[in-house]
Amino acid sequence: MSPRHILLLGGTTEARELAAALAAHPGVRVTTSLAGRVSRPGAVAGDVRVGGFGGADGLAAWLRAEEVDTVVDATHPFAASITANAVRAARITGVPAVVLRRPGWRPESGDRWHEAASLAEAAALLPDLGHRVLLTTGRLGLAAFAHLDGQRFVVRCVEPPEPPMPPHTEVLLARGPFTVPGETELLRDHRIDVLVTKDSGGAATAPKLTAARRLGLPVVVVRRPALPEGVEAVPDVRDVLERLGLDDRTV
Structure with a gap:
């Protein structure tokens, strides 16, 4: 058989x-x-x-x-x-x-979430939310943010991204799981004032949400299709x- x-x-x-x-x-x-x-x-x-x-x-x-x-x-x-x-x-x-x-992730007390239906919608929210952006949406789709020359981006992904991408960009290559202390240190060291993420769910990358909550930072969350x-x-x-x-x- x-x-x-x-x-x-x-x-x-x-x-x-x-x-x-x-x-x-x-x-x-x-x-x-x-x-x-x-x-x-x-x-x-x-x-x-x-x-x-x-x-x-x-x-x-x-x-x-x-x-x-x-x-x-x-x-x-x-x-x-x-x-x-x-x-x-x-x-x-x-x-x-x-x-x-x-x-998917769910907001908790103290979160400052701004939901977006797409990467383009997320990009449109950024000028009103902050200047220094931690972008954790992956190496694909950065073209949606490429026109934003008023923000400075830290792009974290597993493998190097390809252009187009925002003009003021620093790339960090890293793979989860991450920790709350590590994410808090990252946000502070890079003076991040807004986080952008997809609603990927799971525990491996959730610590960034806890770190942002504790630091009082706004988070743009791209909803799932x-x-x-x-x-x-x-x-x-x-x-x-x-x-x-x-x-x-x-x-």
Whole structure:
């Protein structure tokens, strides 16, 4: 009997945890697909493929050719096009699909959040909020801020960004998890007066929000894109395993 084949669209901490949990089951074959945007991804259990599929139709063809039993989308909450293609490919082929999304952040007492629907909207808010900006929205999408010559940016990302980017920019290369003392020191050392972030959720990068709260700094939070119509995400690895009828053998 062939093993149950699960395609895991990965790239997140949760995806690596799920791959390890799935690989622990002898009757399960897990293939993790990575977009290839990060040159040194962490180790992943099971099979790994790198690169795109060629849209929803290409993914549907791959699901059929590789006899995939279930597709799990555990990509970044802002990987909207990948999620849309995964859902469409699953519907084309009839392969069951599960979407894993870590819960988003929620403001707490003392937070000075300003929500934005896009990076462009976030950029439009900055002239009224501060001069020195810590930008933690990733290395892609900096073009939305490139016209702002009245602000000075500290851009933190995992890998070097490419232009266009704001004219007054300092790049910090770092990978989480971060700590509240470390984030507080960063904000103070660079005299940051406004933080910009995507609502990525999770604990690894949340300390910057606590640090900003304690220092009384405003935070521009870019809201997540909506999930495809009719799709409801599950919040963690255990929920995915439950949907698949499997136990978590990594605990």
